[in-house]
Amino acid sequence: MLSLRRLNAIVSKEFMQLARDRITFAMIVMLPLAQLLLFGYAINTDVRHVSAGIVDFSQTYQSRQLIQTAANTQVVDFIGYYDSIAAAEQAITRAKVNTVLVIPADFVRRQLNRDYQLSGYKVGNSTAQHSVAQWLIDGSDPLLSGAVAGLSKLPISIKRLPMSALPDPAFALQNYFNPEKRSSVNIIPGLIAIILTMTMILFTSSALVREREQGNMEFLITTPVRPTELMLGKILPYILVGFIQMAIILFLGHWLFDVPLNFDMPSLLIVTLLFITASLTLGLLISTKAKNQLQAMQMTVFVLLPAILLSGFMFPFAAMPRAAQYLAEILPATHYVRSIRAVVLRGAHFSDLYFDLLCLVAFSVIGFMIATMRFKKRLD
Amino acid sequence: MTKEIVIQSEGLGKQFNDYWAVSDLDLTVKQGEIYGFLGPNGCGKSTTIRMLTGLLTPTTGHISIMGKDVQAHGESLRNRLGYMTQKFSLYESLSVLENLEFVAKIYGLSRNDVKRRVAELLQEYQLEDKKSVQSGALSGGQKQRLALAAAVIHKPELLFLDEPTSAVDPENRRAFWEQLFSLSAQGTTILVSTHYMDEAERCHRLAILEQGVKRADDSPIALMEQLRVSVCEVVGDDVAALKTRLASLPSVISVSQIGARLRVLINKKESQPLALLRAESGGGYEVDFTRTNLEDVFVTSTGRGYAELA
Ligand SMILES: Nc1ncnc2c1ncn2[C@@H]1O[C@H](COP(=O)(O)OP(=O)(O)O)[C@@H](O)[C@H]1O
Ligand SMILES: [Mg+2]
Numbered sequence: 001m002l003s004l005r006r007l008n009a010i011v012s013k014e015f016m017q018l019a020r021d022r023i024t025f026a027m028i029v030m031l032p033l034a035q036l037l038l039f040g041y042a043i044n045t046d047v048r049h050v051s052a053g054i055v056d057f058s059q060t061y062q063s064r065q066l067i068q069t070a071a072n073t074q075v076v077d078f079i080g081y082y083d084s085i086a087a088a089e090q091a092i093t094r095a096k097v098n099t100v101l102v103i104p105a106d107f108v109r110r111q112l113n114r115d116y117q118l119s120g121y122k123v124g125n126s127t128a129q130h131s132v133a134q135w136l137i138d139g140s141d142p143l144l145s146g147a148v149a150g151l152s153k154l155p156i157s158i159k160r161l162p163m164s165a166l167p168d169p170a171f172a173l174q175n176y177f178n179p180e181k182r183s184s185v186n187i188i189p190g191l192i193a194i195i196l197t198m199t200m201i202l203f204t205s206s207a208l209v210r211e212r213e214q215g216n217m218e219f220l221i222t223t224p225v226r227p228t229e230l231m232l233g234k235i236l237p238y239i240l241v242g243f244i245q246m247a248i249i250l251f252l253g254h255w256l257f258d259v260p261l262n263f264d265m266p267s268l269l270i271v272t273l274l275f276i277t278a279s280l281t282l283g284l285l286i287s288t289k290a291k292n293q294l295q296a297m298q299m300t301v302f303v304l305l306p307a308i309l310l311s312g313f314m315f316p317f318a319a320m321p322r323a324a325q326y327l328a329e330i331l332p333a334t335h336y337v338r339s340i341r342a343v344v345l346r347g348a349h350f351s352d353l354y355f356d357l358l359c360l361v362a363f364s365v366i367g368f369m370i371a372t373m374r375f376k377k378r379l380d
Numbered sequence: 381m382t383k384e385i386v387i388q389s390e391g392l393g394k395q396f397n398d399y400w401a402v403s404d405l406d407l408t409v410k411q412g413e414i415y416g417f418l419g420p421n422g423c424g425k426s427t428t429i430r431m432l433t434g435l436l437t438p439t440t441g442h443i444s445i446m447g448k449d450v451q452a453h454g455e456s457l458r459n460r461l462g463y464m465t466q467k468f469s470l471y472e473s474l475s476v477l478e479n480l481e482f483v484a485k486i487y488g489l490s491r492n493d494v495k496r497r498v499a500e501l502l503q504e505y506q507l508e509d510k511k512s513v514q515s516g517a518l519s520g521g522q523k524q525r526l527a528l529a530a531a532v533i534h535k536p537e538l539l540f541l542d543e544p545t546s547a548v549d550p551e552n553r554r555a556f557w558e559q560l561f562s563l564s565a566q567g568t569t570i571l572v573s574t575h576y577m578d579e580a581e582r583c584h585r586l587a588i589l590e591q592g593v594k595r596a597d598d599s600p601i602a603l604m605e606q607l608r609v610s611v612c613e614v615v616g617d618d619v620a621a622l623k624t625r626l627a628s629l630p631s632v633i634s635v636s637q638i639g640a641r642l643r644v645l646i647n648k649k650e651s652q653p654l655a656l657l658r659a660e661s662g663g664g665y666e667v668d669f670t671r672t673n674l675e676d677v678f679v680t681s682t683g684r685g686y687a688e689l690a
Contacts, residue, residue, distance in 0.1 A: 009485030013471065013478075020473045020514075219469035219530075222433050223486045224458040377455075379435045 002232075006225055010233025018237060024203070028241050032195050032248045039191050040257050047147035052076035053097040055088045058107035066133065069154060070101060075147055085136075092138050099148045102134040185260070188253035189344040190313040192246050192272070193336045197279055197307045198300075200242055204283030205296040207234045208375070213292060221377040231372050235280045242276035243269075250344070263343050267350040271339045274360035278332035281367030288374040307333035335359045383410040386538055386569045387432060392441035394427050394592075401427040402592040405441070409571060409585070414564050416583030417573035418678065424592035425573035426466055429540050432571070433463050445538065459487065462536035464527050466543045466573075472516030476507050476526055479515055480533065487534040501529040505559070520547035524556065532563065539563065541572040545579065557582055577674045588681045595681040603677045608689050609633050609645040610653040611672045616640070616665035626660060633685050645676060647689065 018024060056063050071078055080097055082088040088100040110132040135152060139145045211217040253259040282303065290296035308314055310324055311333035317325065328334040335356035342348035350357060387409035394402045402424040409415045417425045430436040432443060434454035443450040445457055470479045480501060484494040502508045505525040510518065515526055524544055531539060545553045564570055580586055581600050588596040596603055614622065619642045627635045631650040636643050646653040657667045679685045
């Protein structure tokens with residue numbers, strides 16, 4: 001059925017074109033590089049240095065000590081002092097600061113009461129614990145307000161109570177696999193999924209369209225070439241390209257962001273290979289549908305956006321509504337984000353991931369069959 | 381000896397949306413012939429060739445190529461057909477050599493045959509010294525030689541050439557036709573479309589197309605002999621003023637100015653064409669018959685000329 005000679009002719013032709021197309025060639029290397037730096041440095045969910053203001057009605061040694069303690073966490077940077085709540089609220093509205101620490105005039109007395117209560121004394125006739133100060137927070141960004149809310153648990157005490165006397169959290173937490181909780185460790189393996197989705201689909205989605213637009217197709221389809229040979233010949237070169245991109249991201253990620261590299265190499269290669277073929281066939285499918293390169297590009301974006309938003313790359317899969325989760329399951333990227341994180345971050349073996357891998361195989365096989373069937377050696 | 385029929389079409393038509401690009405086209409092309417399609421841009425030459433090569437599905441009609449139905453058995457004909465597209469369709473970023481090797485491999489030539497055949501073609505089409513040049517950087521004539529070389533790499537029995545010389549200077553055009561004659565002499569049947577009269581004149585047989593309809597179909601000589609007009613020439617001073625006067629005569633089909641001469645086509649029904657011209661032009665003009673050419677055939681087969689003679 002398949003002529004290896006013809007397949008080989010198409011593959012080597014693709015390689016030659018690829019090597020001479022400077023823009024595509026640059027995209028193969030520059031796209032992962034730029035995205036890695038962008039996502040690795042700029043997109044950071046470890047919130048630090050939130051702009052904060054202070055309203056200090058207490059003006060005591062103790063209140064200044066509280067401010068110092070809060071500043072030492074580096075979660076907030078105090079950049080403004082306000083003399084009324086109204087002024088502080090206005091500063092939040094104008095986004096001068098994201099949060100304001102309000103220290104009441106009776107701060108020292110509240111603090112002493114709290115300390116007594118914590119040490120088991122009864123103060124007055126109340127058993128309720130009172131707060132000693134207040135954080136006004138701009139809640140519009142949950143990530144940011146969450147970090148500041150964490151500051152409400154700051155252990156503070158005037159009487160220097162022993163730590164054991166301070167309230168205990170109900171749960172003990174133990175972080176596996178990313179003990180320092182750096183988000184880049186989680187983002188970078190997922191980034192391989194996004195970059196591969198972008199480049200693999202983009203390259204193949206325009207592959208047939210470009211030949212059609214530039215007129216090559218009219219000649220090609222009068223030769224004895226078979227659709228299967230043409231499709232395979234378009235895919236094979238890009239598998240290598242995909243692996244090169246994966247290697248760039250992983251090794252630079254390791255070098256710049258300390259992403260661990262103690263994974264099982266065969267597992268990484270198998271998981272990535274299946275994802276690359278799934279993405280490439282998706283691109284081919286687009287290529288049989290799109291009328292011109294612009295349409296191919298638009299359809300690629302149409303696939304890329306859900307891949308970024310729903311695959312679990314940006315937002316935790318578990319937190320998404322049920323409907324979005326089902327939708328996400330029909331994206332190859334979802335299965336890959338899950339498996340690559342398992343392999344790279346948790347040292348999983350590919351046999352642990354058979355469901356995701358089977359899905360990727362199914363995407364590739366079905367996609368390839370549909371694309372080949374849709375491709376007609378005709379102009380109409 | 382009667383030659384084998386290579387292309388046969390009956391009632392061939394193609395409709396795009398609600399526009400008929402080709403209608404009711406009957407063609408018969410015999411083995412070894414150089415068959416020409418002559419017609420202005422948009423008359424349906426490319427559309428017809430695309431239907432004959434199996435790239436477009438005809439809306440009406442039937443095509444048989446070398447005895448096989450194109451719709452049903454198109455793929456089995458691929459190795460026996462060659463097609464040179466109107467627009468250059470090889471890869472611009474690949475060199476001449478790489479393009480030819482690619483096409484040779486696609487046609488399934490063995491490794492040794494690829495080398496031998498490509499070397500042969502480089503020689504034959506004078507591309508030897510350009511073989512490492514990217515084909516996007518070639519001149520019009522070189523591109524066309526490359527495209528022809530690629531179209532005949534597998535030695536097809538039937539060759540389709542769609543306006544092969546539109547980007548080529550006259551000298552290269554002559555050389556190109558030499559190559560076509562040599563292919564034809566080896567038994568290759570050639571169907572070539574053109575809008576140049578001098579090229580059409582070289583064909584063994586010619587179909588004149590207008591708006592998708594075949595207006596004439598015969599050898600160029602027969603077409604000129606069957607002409608239904610008398611071709612006259614008027615020579616003198618200020619022929620431009622005379623031109624409009626002559627054109628308004630009812631039996632005059634067309635008047636065209638060539639330098640200081642007027643070429644006048646007069647309906648054959650007019651028995652005294654020279655007398656008519658002399659009477660109309662008055663003194664001071666030389667009036668006589670002149671040799672017919674293919675352009676006269678074209679003018680009388682299309683547009684107003686066709687309508688008035690019908
Ligand atoms: N794919 C198409 N869709 C719609 N109209 C077309 C298409 N291809 C050709 N046509 C129209 O059919 C007519 C004949 O075109 P074509 O065969 O390319 O002419 P030629 O090759 O003689 O210049 C033109 O009017 C052209 O606009
Ligand atoms: Mg044309």
